[in-house]
Amino acid sequence: MLQNRTGDACHQDIISLEGVTFSYQQQRVITGLDFSVKERDFVGLIGSNGAGKTTLLRMIVGLLKPESGVIRLFGEPVSRFRAWERIGYVPQKNSFNPLFPATVREVVLSGLYGRNKMFRSIGKADQIKCEDALHAMNIEDLAGKRIGQLSGGQQQRVFLARALINNPSLLILDEPTVGIDTETQEGFFHMIKHMHQHHNITFLMVSHDMDMIRSYLGERPVAESGKLKFYKKHSHELQDCVENDLTHSLRGLRQQMESRKEVVAVVGDIG
Numbered sequence: 630m631l632q633n634r635t636g637d638a639c640h641q642d643i644i645s646l647e648g649v650t651f652s653y654q655q656q657r658v659i660t661g662l663d664f665s666v667k668e669r670d671f672v673g674l675i676g677s678n679g680a681g682k683t684t685l686l687r688m689i690v691g692l693l694k695p696e697s698g699v700i701r702l703f704g705e706p707v708s709r710f711r712a713w714e715r716i717g718y719v720p721q722k723n724s725f726n727p728l729f730p731a732t733v734r735e736v737v738l739s740g741l742y743g744r745n746k747m748f749r750s751i752g753k754a755d756q757i758k759c760e761d762a763l764h765a766m767n768i769e770d771l772a773g774k775r776i777g778q779l780s781g782g783q784q785q786r787v788f789l790a791r792a793l794i795n796n797p798s799l800l801i802l803d804e805p806t807v808g809i810d811t812e813t814q815e816g817f818f819h820m821i822k823h824m825h826q827h828h829n830i831t832f833l834m835v836s837h838d839m840d841m842i843r844s845y846l847g848e849r850p851v852a853e854s855g856k857l858k859f860y861k862k863h864s865h866e867l868q869d870c871v872e873n874d875l876t877h878s879l880r881g882l883r884q885q886m887e888s889r890k891e892v893v894a895v896v897g898d899i900g
């Protein structure tokens with residue numbers, strides 16, 4: 630079994646769900662769900678409107694509590710999990726009131742604060758992480774603008790930069806390309822596939838894009854529960870589990886693509 634720097638076995642469960650059931654008032658949404666996402670998996674979650682996809686992601690990131698069953702993150706029950714900086718989460722439909730006063734830079738930096746740490750001070754190292762994340766998403770030129778004044782697609786890039794700022798091990802994305810044009814969607818999918826294949830990053834992504842799911846994760850779901858379908862691909866490319874500096878590497882990818890004049894299709898113009 631491969632080992633990472635900290636000596637943990639690779640292919641460990643990053644997310645595990647055991648007998649997870651959830652209801653809103655009288656409406657049962659998820660029943661007895663068992664599933665696991667292992668290190669370096671890319672899991673695509675598909676389901677019709679109202680199937681419970683967002684509800685499941687919100688339980689995984691601790692925003693909703695299951696009625697019964699256990700959810701673990703990196704082996705810890707969610708209720709005891711504290712290492713939220715290891716997880717980048719981009720919720721569905723992030724849209725800001727145009728009057729909201731935060732700048733793009735402030736929104737990206739807020740990804741560093743973590744839960745219950747709203748007012749930590751920002752040091753030089755944090756500023757560099759922020760610049761790297763802005764650069765990776767090709768939004769340096771938007772850094773001083775108010776988030777509420779951006780288009781939906783530009784805002785989505787900001788939220789992705791916010792999710793990337795901590796160099797996360799796990800990215801949880803809830804329909805990340807909604808409202809983004811087709812060409813830019815292709816660039817985005819290219820980028821996250823690169824992150825999956827060349828970095829030690831695990832993905833759980835809700836998407837209605839069956840073409841992307843089938844072409845990358847295969848024709849058949851690996852598990853089904855109610856109306857939820859899980860597709861999965863495991864990345865075998867890395868020969869060891871050493872940590873990768875994601876933003877550094879994304880910068881490299883971007884420079885490489887810039888030199889091939891394909892940057893717009895890869896990491897640029899998600900908005």
Ligand SMILES: Nc1ncnc2c1ncn2[C@@H]1O[C@H](COP(=O)(O)OP(=O)(O)OP(=O)(O)O)[C@@H](O)[C@H]1O
Pocket residue numbers: 653658676677678679680681682683684685
């Ligand atoms: N806060 C809430 N209170 C009550 N019911 C809710 C709440 N949020 C969602 N629901 C209901 O739970 C069900 C699952 O909703 P959820 O948002 O998880 O679905 P989804 O699979 O993400 O759908 P979509 O593809 O439309 O985003 C739906 O029937 C929805 O109406």
